[in-house]
Amino acid sequence: MKYFPEGTKVSRPSGGHVLWIEMPEDIDSLDLYEKSLKRIAYPALAFTDRMEIDLGDQKVELIYIRPSHTDGSILVYLPEKKVLFAGDILFTNYHPFLGEGNIEEWVKVLDYIMTMDVEKIILGHGPISTKKDIEEMKDYLIAFDKKARELAAKSDNAEHIASEIKKIAASETRRRRAYTLGYSDEVYKKIAMTVYILPMLLILLTSATSEAFEMDKLKQNLILTIKYLSHDIGQRSYLDMEKLNRTADYIEDRFHSYGCNVKRQPFNYRGSTYYNIICEIKGTKESKDGILVVGAHYDTVIDTPGADDNASGVAGLLELARLTVLKPLQRTVRFVAFTLEEPPIFMTKNMGSYIYANSLKDERIKVYGFTRIRAILLHLWETSHQGHLP
Numbered sequence: 001m002k003y004f005p006e007g008t009k010v011s012r013p014s015g016g017h018v019l020w021i022e023m024p025e026d027i028d029s030l031d032l033y034e035k036s037l038k039r040i041a042y043p044a045l046a047f048t049d050r051m052e053i054d055l056g057d058q059k060v061e062l063i064y065i066r067p068s069h070t071d072g073s074i075l076v077y078l079p080e081k082k083v084l085f086a087g088d089i090l091f092t093n094y095h096p097f098l099g100e101g102n103i104e105e106w107v108k109v110l111d112y113i114m115t116m117d118v119e120k121i122i123l124g125h126g127p128i129s130t131k132k133d134i135e136e137m138k139d140y141l142i143a144f145d146k147k148a149r150e151l152a153a154k155s156d157n158a159e160h161i162a163s164e165i166k167k168i169a170a171s172e173t174r175r176r177r178a179y180t181l182g183y184s185d186e187v188y189k190k191i192a193m194t195v196y197i198l199p200m201l202l203i204l205l206t207s208a209t210s211e212a213f214e215m216d217k218l219k220q221n222l223i224l225t226i227k228y229l230s231h232d233i234g235q236r237s238y239l240d241m242e243k244l245n246r247t248a249d250y251i252e253d254r255f256h257s258y259g260c261n262v263k264r265q266p267f268n269y270r271g272s273t274y275y276n277i278i279c280e281i282k283g284t285k286e287s288k289d290g291i292l293v294v295g296a297h298y299d300t301v302i303d304t305p306g307a308d309d310n311a312s313g314v315a316g317l318l319e320l321a322r323l324t325v326l327k328p329l330q331r332t333v334r335f336v337a338f339t340l341e342e343p344p345i346f347m348t349k350n351m352g353s354y355i356y357a358n359s360l361k362d363e364r365i366k367v368y369g370f371t372r373i374r375a376i377l378l379h380l381w382e383t384s385h386q387g388h389l390p
Helices: 030-039 103-115 131-154 158-170 174-180 185-206 215-233 241-258 307-326 352-362 376-384
Strands: 050-054 059-063 075-078 083-091 120-125 261-269 272-281 291-297 333-338 367-372
Touching (some): 215 241, 241 333, 291 307, 291 352, 333 352
Parallel strands (some): 083 120
Antiparallel strands (some): 059 075, 075 083, 261 272
16 A cells, blocks of 8 residues: 555454444433444454555554454554564563463464564553563463463362462562562452363363263354344344344243243333343352352344354353253352443443342352353354364
């Protein structure tokens, strides 16, 4: 490209259907929100792996390697100045946020950066860095991940795992010790729970016995749910009451068919009644430190069928509930399908997840850990096209 117009917005195809939206000051006002929809700025350009922008006196390269900090993290490279903008792909002096990261693929992205002709790296968190910082972060991620997996395979005690993870982080070099600064024990507990313990429990569920896990059946069920929600029902925005109710009925029926204890949680928004659908599966033992909560939202953004975001998450939620019924955990698990998680309700007190969290607080129900399932279809597609099994 010879010219890059000021304000042009660029996105990868998987980077989302909306890159930016001007939200109204009064987010609860539907009138203002609907007016703001007219000012949504959709990406004018899209790229898959690499894009070069000619600014006249400077060339800029946008580079996507693979999922790392998030599925859509990209590099911005100025080859003539040997400067790389790495965003949150590199953290120097901080423990990286792992909630949406893929550590195995992240390490490969760091390896790629090491092959680049780069002298200065501008990052999202920390000072201007160099390839030395890339090497140290790679070593840290590998050591952290290895130890955490070993601990999670032996115990589901988040406090114990968090304590041990903090020890191994601090036992690394002085440079790596800085990654732990500012992180409380509660933060390490959350890392242990969301990134390691819950996935390990799910792996145990899906590999326990031939009766509890049949790959063909799981695949078939995932496809059927995604197709039904995104194709047969379609758009499920806050405006589509009939479609949202059909979706809630479908999820409730599926939960009932597994033998779950199911209930609806009704709540009101702008004169209409919406429903969270809750499936509880009792644990084999009583846990004093609380229940596990696994959630996924079933509503969509306006004008989208929501196959990836989030019919795929609902499909995963239903299958995990089915498998848990076949082989219950020691701890009680609640699988919750939330509604009203997308704009204009997103980030407000009217979100289904906010309503549900408040109800847990009101009922004084202790929660040991929470994880959400979201947009897993895109992740499976991208990893499968990189030569990995989905």
